[in-house]
Amino acid sequence: MPDHPDAAFLRQGCEKILSEDDFHAKLALGRPLRVKLGVDPTAPDIHLGHSISLTKLREFQDRGHEAILIIGDFTAMIGDPSGRSVTRPQLTHDQVLANAKSYQEQAFKILNRESARIVFNGEWFESMCFEEVIKLNSRVTLQQMLVREDFRDRMDKGQPIRAHEIQYPIMQGWDSVMVKADIELGGTDQLFNIMVGRDLQREEGQPQQVCMVMPILAGLDGKKKMSKSLGNYVALNESPGEMFGKIMSISDELMPTYYEMLLREPLSAEAHPMEAKKVLAARITARFHSQPEAATAREEFETRFSRKDLEQAELPTFQPQGTAWDLVSIVVEAFGQSFQITKSRSEARRLIEGGSVQWGGVKLSAPKECFPQAEAGVLKLDKTHAVRIG
RNA sequence: GGGUAGGUACCGAAGCGGUCAAACGGGGUGGACUGUAAAUCCACUGGCUUAGCCUUCACAGGUUCGAAUCCUGUCCUGCCCA
Numbered sequence: 001m002p003d004h005p006d007a008a009f010l011r012q013g014c015e016k017i018l019s020e021d022d023f024h025a026k027l028a029l030g031r032p033l034r035v036k037l038g039v040d041p042t043a044p045d046i047h048l049g050h051s052i053s054l055t056k057l058r059e060f061q062d063r064g065h066e067a068i069l070i071i072g073d074f075t076a077m078i079g080d081p082s083g084r085s086v087t088r089p090q091l092t093h094d095q096v097l098a099n100a101k102s103y104q105e106q107a108f109k110i111l112n113r114e115s116a117r118i119v120f121n122g123e124w125f126e127s128m129c130f131e132e133v134i135k136l137n138s139r140v141t142l143q144q145m146l147v148r149e150d151f152r153d154r155m156d157k158g159q160p161i162r163a164h165e166i167q168y169p170i171m172q173g174w175d176s177v178m179v180k181a182d183i184e185l186g187g188t189d190q191l192f193n194i195m196v197g198r199d200l201q202r203e204e205g206q207p208q209q210v211c212m213v214m215p216i217l218a219g220l221d222g223k224k225k226m227s228k229s230l231g232n233y234v235a236l237n238e239s240p241g242e243m244f245g246k247i248m249s250i251s252d253e254l255m256p257t258y259y260e261m262l263l264r265e266p267l268s269a270e271a272h273p274m275e276a277k278k279v280l281a282a283r284i285t286a287r288f289h290s291q292p293e294a295a296t297a298r299e300e301f302e303t304r305f306s307r308k309d310l311e312q313a314e315l316p317t318f319q320p321q322g323t324a325w326d327l328v329s330i331v332v333e334a335f336g337q338s339f340q341i342t343k344s345r346s347e348a349r350r351l352i353e354g355g356s357v358q359w360g361g362v363k364l365s366a367p368k369e370c371f372p373q374a375e376a377g378v379l380k381l382d383k384t385h386a387v388r389i390g
Numbered sequence: 391g392g393g394u395a396g397g398u399a400c401c402g403a404a405g406c407g408g409u410c411a412a413a414c415g416g417g418g419u420g421g422a423c424u425g426u427a428a429a430u431c432c433a434c435u436g437g438c439u440u441a442g443c444c445u446u447c448a449c450a451g452g453u454u455c456g457a458a459u460c461c462u463g464u465c466c467u468g469c470c471c472a
Contacts, residue, residue, distance in 0.1 A: 157468095158467090158468045158469070159467090159468080160467065160468075221417095231418095245426070246426090248425085248426055248427085249426050249427080250427075251427055251428065252425095252427050252428065253427085253428080254427090255427090272425090273425075273427065273428095274425040274427075275425095277425080277427075278425095301426085304426095305425090305426055306425075306426090344436090344437065344438090345437085345438070346436080346437060346438075346440095347419090347435090349440090350419085350420075350433095350434055350435080351419085351420065351434095353420090353433085353434080354419085354420040354421055354433065354434065355420070355421050355422090355433095356419090356420050356421070363421090367440095368440095382419080382420070383419090383420080383426065384426075
């Protein structure tokens with residue numbers, strides 16, 4: 001059987017497809033396939049890491065298939081144990097719903113809004129009674145669940161695995177049954193969960209879904225996977241400036257990976273690393289904002305960080321209230337008012353003593369000094385934060 | 391339920407009556423250098439009205455001039471047994 005014309009395109013960037021034969025068979029059906037992607041709204045932001053699978057989902061949409069985005073409002077309360085060495089904190093339903101709302105909005109930066117189907121899995125889990133839960137559980141064995149790498153790991157290290165955690169793969173699998181998924185997308189860490197879906201579908205007499213896993217995007221630190229809780233992420237709804245800046249902070253070693261996974265093209269060997277990084281940053285920024293905004297972000301970045309010209313940079317204005325403020329108070333207030341960052345006075349003091357706080361390019365290292373209120377100028381707070389005063 | 395080993399700062403891990411805001415390592419932050427890269431060096435890494443003071447070593451009591459360190463109880467976790 002010759003490959004389906006879309007096969008090569010759709011498999012691009014995939015780490016693994018299980019199974020290849022099923023994949024071709026599904027495409028050969030000639031009807032729009034139900035392609036499932038589950039996301040758990042455990043945090044309010046979707047980031048570049050999520051964008052990998054979402055982009056793949058979009059590609060399916062563009063080829064006429066049906067995108068089913070499952071918002072795991074129910075599963076999010078359990079927390080996916082994937083890749084975790086410790087139990088996740090559980091969220092309340094309200095937190096989850098709030099997150100889900102902003103998730104959808106951000107997901108539509110990638111997905112085609114018109115043809116996407118959004119489903120909350122609370123729809124079927126919420127009404128399940130205990131008997132049904134037991135029945136569902138009887139379909140899998142503990143051994144099956146425990147072969148999972150992260151469970152194994154925790155067993156070996158003597159770390160606790162709570163009984164509810166092993167429910168997660170079962171629930172995710174059940175989602176596949178409920179939406180009759182033809183294909184499920186996910187990161188490589190989802191492989192196990194997706195395979196459980198296949199098992200459950202077979203049990204239910206459904207055709208089994210194809211498992212397509214995408215590589216995991218490394219975080220800005222280049223070491224761990226991109227995730228909200230590790231703080232090494234770029235959210236899709238960040239400002240162009242922040243987005244550009246964050247990407248500029250990745251290491252050269254990480255760049256080829258980002259090129260391949262986010263731009264789907266190889267990094268040219270002769271490009272200057274910094275220039276290549278600016279191109280990368282600009283293209284990603286343009287993708288989630290716009291071309292002009294990305295260009296502006298680049299210019300801003302260059303004046304501010306390359307030329308270190310804070311005078312010309314676009315900075316929030318900060319007007320200290322009251323009189324006779326010492327430096328520490330000014331710094332704390334500036335962080336709070338202009339950036340919504342809470343710094344303790346001790347932290348501010350450390351920054352000052354460390355030489356981070358500068359007034360017109362001159363370090364102010366005496367925390368107790370009174371601040372020269374009358375003058376206007378730029379107060380640099382730390383590497384990435386500065387305010388204009390006056 | 392029984393036995394046993396434990397619960398120390400973001401993480402790992404020392405400390406086992408005073409010299410402990412707590413060694414050391416990792417991580418993080420800031421500075422120098424620079425390309426907001428890497429490498430390297432330095433500093434910081436509980437709070438405050440900072441030559442000092444206050445709150446921390448699972449929780450609650452107790453012993454003591456003095457406790458992370460000793461005692462009692464409670465909660466939690468691993469492992470073994472039932």
